[in-house]
Amino acid sequence: MMELVPLAGVGSALGDFLRPSTLASVFIQGLAKAALYVMIASGLTLIFGLMGVLNFAHGSLTMLGAYLGGLVMVAFVAAGGSSITRLALFFVAVVVVFALLAGLGTAVEVGLIRKLYDRPPVYQILLTFGLTLVLNELVRIAVLFYGMQPQTDWQDAFGTKPGFLTNQIGLGSVSVNGLALFEIAFGVLTVAGIWAFLTRTRYGLVIRAGSEDAEMTEALGIDVRRVFTVVFALGTGLAGIAGVLLMWDPKWGASVPVASEALLPAFVVVIVGGLGTFRGTVVAALLVGMVDAAMSWWFVNAIDFAGLPEMTIFLILVVVLILRPQGLFGVEEVGGH
Amino acid sequence: MYHLLVNSPFGTEAATLLPRVETMIPVLYFGLFAMSFDFISGYTGYLSFGHAAFYGTGAYFVILTANDKIPLLPPGTPFMVSLVVAGLVAVALALAIGAVSFRLTGVYFAMITLGFAQVLYVFVRGWDYVGSNPRDGIFLNGANGLNIGVPGVDALNLSIGALTGDEVSLGFVHLGQTEVSYYMIGLVVLVCYFAMQRIIHSPFGKVMVAIRENEERAIAVGYDTFRYKLGAFAISAFFAAVAGGLLAGYERTVSPDESFNFLVAGDALLASIIGGFGTLAGPLYGQLFNETFREFLSKAGEGGGLLPYLRTHLGSGVMGTTIYNGLTVQGAIETFLNGHASLYVGTLFVLFVLFVPNGLLGTLRDRLGGPVSKEIPARLRRFR
Numbered sequence: 001m002m003e004l005v006p007l008a009g010v011g012s013a014l015g016d017f018l019r020p021s022t023l024a025s026v027f028i029q030g031l032a033k034a035a036l037y038v039m040i041a042s043g044l045t046l047i048f049g050l051m052g053v054l055n056f057a058h059g060s061l062t063m064l065g066a067y068l069g070g071l072v073m074v075a076f077v078a079a080g081g082s083s084i085t086r087l088a089l090f091f092v093a094v095v096v097v098f099a100l101l102a103g104l105g106t107a108v109e110v111g112l113i114r115k116l117y118d119r120p121p122v123y124q125i126l127l128t129f130g131l132t133l134v135l136n137e138l139v140r141i142a143v144l145f146y147g148m149q150p151q152t153d154w155q156d157a158f159g160t161k162p163g164f165l166t167n168q169i170g171l172g173s174v175s176v177n178g179l180a181l182f183e184i185a186f187g188v189l190t191v192a193g194i195w196a197f198l199t200r201t202r203y204g205l206v207i208r209a210g211s212e213d214a215e216m217t218e219a220l221g222i223d224v225r226r227v228f229t230v231v232f233a234l235g236t237g238l239a240g241i242a243g244v245l246l247m248w249d250p251k252w253g254a255s256v257p258v259a260s261e262a263l264l265p266a267f268v269v270v271i272v273g274g275l276g277t278f279r280g281t282v283v284a285a286l287l288v289g290m291v292d293a294a295m296s297w298w299f300v301n302a303i304d305f306a307g308l309p310e311m312t313i314f315l316i317l318v319v320v321l322i323l324r325p326q327g328l329f330g331v332e333e334v335g336g337h
Numbered sequence: 338m339y340h341l342l343v344n345s346p347f348g349t350e351a352a353t354l355l356p357r358v359e360t361m362i363p364v365l366y367f368g369l370f371a372m373s374f375d376f377i378s379g380y381t382g383y384l385s386f387g388h389a390a391f392y393g394t395g396a397y398f399v400i401l402t403a404n405d406k407i408p409l410l411p412p413g414t415p416f417m418v419s420l421v422v423a424g425l426v427a428v429a430l431a432l433a434i435g436a437v438s439f440r441l442t443g444v445y446f447a448m449i450t451l452g453f454a455q456v457l458y459v460f461v462r463g464w465d466y467v468g469s470n471p472r473d474g475i476f477l478n479g480a481n482g483l484n485i486g487v488p489g490v491d492a493l494n495l496s497i498g499a500l501t502g503d504e505v506s507l508g509f510v511h512l513g514q515t516e517v518s519y520y521m522i523g524l525v526v527l528v529c530y531f532a533m534q535r536i537i538h539s540p541f542g543k544v545m546v547a548i549r550e551n552e553e554r555a556i557a558v559g560y561d562t563f564r565y566k567l568g569a570f571a572i573s574a575f576f577a578a579v580a581g582g583l584l585a586g587y588e589r590t591v592s593p594d595e596s597f598n599f600l601v602a603g604d605a606l607l608a609s610i611i612g613g614f615g616t617l618a619g620p621l622y623g624q625l626f627n628e629t630f631r632e633f634l635s636k637a638g639e640g641g642g643l644l645p646y647l648r649t650h651l652g653s654g655v656m657g658t659t660i661y662n663g664l665t666v667q668g669a670i671e672t673f674l675n676g677h678a679s680l681y682v683g684t685l686f687v688l689f690v691l692f693v694p695n696g697l698l699g700t701l702r703d704r705l706g707g708p709v710s711k712e713i714p715a716r717l718r719r720f721r
Contacts, residue, residue: 054444115691121443122384126610127690129603133683141677260600264455271448307463314459317452322437325445 034289035187059263065243105236274330387454395581474592
């Protein structure tokens, strides 16, 4: 059987776990993970919320974002530069990648997905699944051709990280990785941005109306098809930004397998929160991030089972779907096209 | 047949285009898995995205039985018996998963089955009971091949396996290890196909189609659709596990990534769509198409394929020509054709979804106006 430590060991580990400093560090780790998860999942939930399209290519778009972001960084950092310019370049990379992927998203929506709206929703899953294969293979060819990757993680892109993000920063009795704090800040910023866009702008109003009742919105004289295109572009752009953030994280990095590594947690977060609700996505990302961080601690300190955090994430999905099939904040029949 | 064509005047071209026996064996067992996926997803309309869980269960169960890791089953258990028991274990698993999953529909159903499969995938990948390095998979202990045939009757048993199978000589026909494996695995797949075919054409199968077409109406007519869905799911899991067992029996090794991973179910989906969703034989043709295509563009180009063909038939002058920015023809071929079949299969898949939604066999059926086996004889009779 699995080698579990004796119960006494788990008991003493529980004592360690409940110590305030441990809890605080796990909490911050959890926030950082939640920030990454919300970044990966927000594009997916936006697209599903309005269009009812479950975008299987989302992970590949994230992976593409990681590579493109890395390319921008490597191209400009090679000339040197201080930590501050590197950080500034990171935001340049974010903008560039967002623009490129939003363009790609527009092309995909107009060229491919638009043809499938009057078919059963399964066909959209199938189409985006095929798209994943094509994107992954294209990236693999490019990576091979330019010889970017002797190993899975793209070392050149890691090298562009400013020094202060790799250091440990002391916060009271807890020492935190600088990158974790950066990820939390970036995640909060993005969530606030999307939130403001959806609730404070006129276009956000149109998007929300379209996801409530597309026909009625159309009757009011709004071209829902064009809104679909914009939202798809926005969603793919967000996937790209998430990729740029993953590029610096040593747990992820820029590699082809990241496509499915990012896709599955994104699905979990989106489904647990309730398909198509942005609030649900944020809450689910927090939940999954916290559980992930806690389980990682247990794996390191008490339970000898490598798959523990990952398995718990999928168990959350299964349990939530059993108890509340529409997700935490979902309403039944979301995106019923 | 293969030898006949390869030794014909068009030998080089035939070797380039046709799949080898070594390719056909995976086509058979994976085709069976794709068929079992199509059995539930194509006929009841519930996309079972975690179907790899049953394929993996079958594969692992067979090897674990042979390695004496399963309680109550001794290592000497005949392969056919362990295959059937593996199927029954998958049925039990399917009943457990289905009981909670079939309360959901559409995307949610696809996701919860995916969730269950990933839990199993991660679990098996980290469970050191199955082998010393579970992440890389497990191997069959001992040198003997696994026997397909009638348990207890030695004369009817034949071993399968690439290097450990039996060889058979019947008169002037000599069958090597691979050919024997091919026919024996083919036999099992054929029996499974007929069994599923029988179920689909029974009243039970008609209810499955009724659920796909309009579940509310099926309920209104008085069918307890939940039970029918669960039953279909269990049957499908049984055949998926048999397919997994055949994979394990032939390859003698199985890894989590080629059995439990959700991408394996994705490949079955690919085969089903290309072959024809909702036609039982379609996925087999789809997989044949898929594997042939991959071999055609394979890296090594073993036994033919596009790469060696081009290498020998294009002169060195053509190969050295620069197309663009230092990229020679040879470089372009190596870059774009060398083992990157996924790109073209993916593109083709997208085109199929867009323009040929019924797949190869489904479209053929639509053209003929009925099942191929019924329509072709009818048409031929006209010319008599």
